[in-house]
Structures are given as C-alpha cells and as structure tokens.
Amino acid sequence: MNILIVAATPFEIAALRAHLQSAFVQTAEHQFQKGDVKVALLITGVGLPLTGYALGRVLALEEWNLVINAGIAGSLSAKFSPGSVVQVVTERFADLGVEEADGRFTSVHEMGLIEKGQPPFDEQGRMPNQHAQEFDFLPQAHGISVNRVHGSAASIEQLRQQYPDAEIESMEGAAFFYACLMEKVPFLEIRSVSNFVEPRNRDNWKVEEALSVLNKTLIELLQSLFTSY
Numbered sequence: 001m002n003i004l005i006v007a008a009t010p011f012e013i014a015a016l017r018a019h020l021q022s023a024f025v026q027t028a029e030h031q032f033q034k035g036d037v038k039v040a041l042l043i044t045g046v047g048l049p050l051t052g053y054a055l056g057r058v059l060a061l062e063e064w065n066l067v068i069n070a071g072i073a074g075s076l077s078a079k080f081s082p083g084s085v086v087q088v089v090t091e092r093f094a095d096l097g098v099e100e101a102d103g104r105f106t107s108v109h110e111m112g113l114i115e116k117g118q119p120p121f122d123e124q125g126r127m128p129n130q131h132a133q134e135f136d137f138l139p140q141a142h143g144i145s146v147n148r149v150h151g152s153a154a155s156i157e158q159l160r161q162q163y164p165d166a167e168i169e170s171m172e173g174a175a176f177f178y179a180c181l182m183e184k185v186p187f188l189e190i191r192s193v194s195n196f197v198e199p200r201n202r203d204n205w206k207v208e209e210a211l212s213v214l215n216k217t218l219i220e221l222l223q224s225l226f227t228s229y
C-alpha cells in the first residue's frame with residue numbers, strides 16, 4: 001500500500017516525520033517503509049499554485065492508494081474552535097472570480113468561465129470527496145480555499161454571505177482536491193484549527209495545540225490503516 005501525505009510546510013508534519021523515523025524504515029529522504037506499507041511525505045509550499053504544481057507532478061509520476069492532505073486551518077464555525085480536528089469533505093476555490101464595480105464578488109462558475117457542474121465541480125462550484133464516508137472517524141466540515149486569508153470584519157462578512165456553508169478556511173485544500181479528483185486517487189483532507197477566521201490577530205492563534213492534535217490524529221490513522229490492511 002502506497003500512502004502519500006501532503007503538507008504545505010515541514011513544521012506541520014514534523015512530529016509525524018519523527019514518528020516515521022522511529023517506527024518505520026527510512027528508505028529515502030521523504031520515504032518510509034514498514035512491511036508492505038510505504039509512506040511518502042510531500043512538502044508543497046504554502047498556497048494553491050504551489051500545491052497544484054507539486055501534487056500534480058507527484059500524482060502523474062507514481063501510483064498511490066491513498067493521498068492525505070494535512071495542515072492547520074482557520075475556522076468559520078463556532079462548532080470548530082482552535083484545537084479541533086476535522087475531515088474536510090468538500091472544497092471550493094473561494095476567491096477565483098472577479099470583484100464587481102460595487103464590491104460584490106462573482107465566482108468563475110457564476111460567470112460561466114468554468115461551466116456549472118463541470119467535473120469535478122458540482123452545480124454550486126464545490127468539489128465533494130466521494131471517498132469521505134470511507135474515513136468516518138472525524139467530524140466532517142465544508143472547506144474553502146483562498147489565496148488571500150480573510151482578515152477584516154468586512155471581508156469576513158462578505159465571505160459568510162457568499163458561502164454560508166463554509167466552515168474551514170485553508171490556502172491549499174481546493175488545489176489538493178482538484179488534483180486528486182482529476183487523477184482519480186482516493187484522498188482525505190485532515191485539518192486542525194489553529195485560529196478562528198476573525199479580524200486579524202495573530203496573538204489568538206493556537207498553532208502548537210493545532211499541530212499536536214493534527215499529528216496525533218495522523219499517527220493514529222496510520223496505525224489503524226496498518227492494522228486493517
């Protein structure tokens with residue numbers, strides 16, 4: 001079984017790497033083996049373009065049984081406070097579109113630049129993960145991905161009006177979904193909440209807590225896959 005774990009930055013999966021170094025045999029810089037299970041780590045860099053490029057390349061070069069995106073994220077929902085960990089089951093490119101003269105946002109799907117319902121998008125411009133129910137071990141959440149993280153009350157209010165179902169904000173998830181759906185590989189996005197999406201205040205971020213719960217979840221998931229495989 002070949003498992004690829006994808007993160008934007010090395011610090012997000014540093015504890016997982018340490019675990020792999022002690023519990024698996026390291027076969028290359030970013031690759032670990034235990035029995036028939038190979039686990040590879042891919043650090044893409046932050047953001048949608050870097051993720052799309054790095055992941056598209058790796059998916060085209062090798063076959064994977066499961067690809068996991070792991071990282072921290074912002075929460076738009078009172079259900080998910082800092083320290084929560086969720087499985088993101090839908091994603092969308094939330095800021096791909098145009099700003100109208102009156103300040104409203106129109107998405108590429110509303111404009112018809114990407115046809116409504118064109119695979120892998122649904123009629124609303126979301127990308128659902130049809131493998132989500134196979135990994136029903138975490139609370140599920142709807143994700144959005146942005147190039148520019150929301151940091152003012154006005155832009156956050158506009159975002160909530162535009163996408164009332166959005167619960168988790170990241171800078172990579174939609175590129176990850178798009179690449180996996182286009183390549184038809186089973187995938188899973190796991191995000192731990194480091195902050196609420198609120199008027200920018202870095203002092204409120206709980207990055208250490210989020211990293212701790214994220215890596216604990218990843219290690220448990222690997223252990224469960226290992227025993228069920």
Ligand SMILES: O=C(O)c1cccc(C(=O)CC[C@H]2O[C@@H](n3cnc4c(=O)[nH]cnc43)[C@H](O)[C@@H]2O)c1
Pocket residue numbers: 008009046047071072073074075149150169170171172194195196197200202
């Ligand atoms: O200093 C900041 O304000 C700041 C804003 C966004 C991200 C960072 C990072 O250092 C982490 C990069 C990583 O974190 C994800 N992330 C975390 N919280 C959010 C959020 O509220 N909205 C979007 N992305 C978030 C993101 O996926 C990046 O890869 C620092």
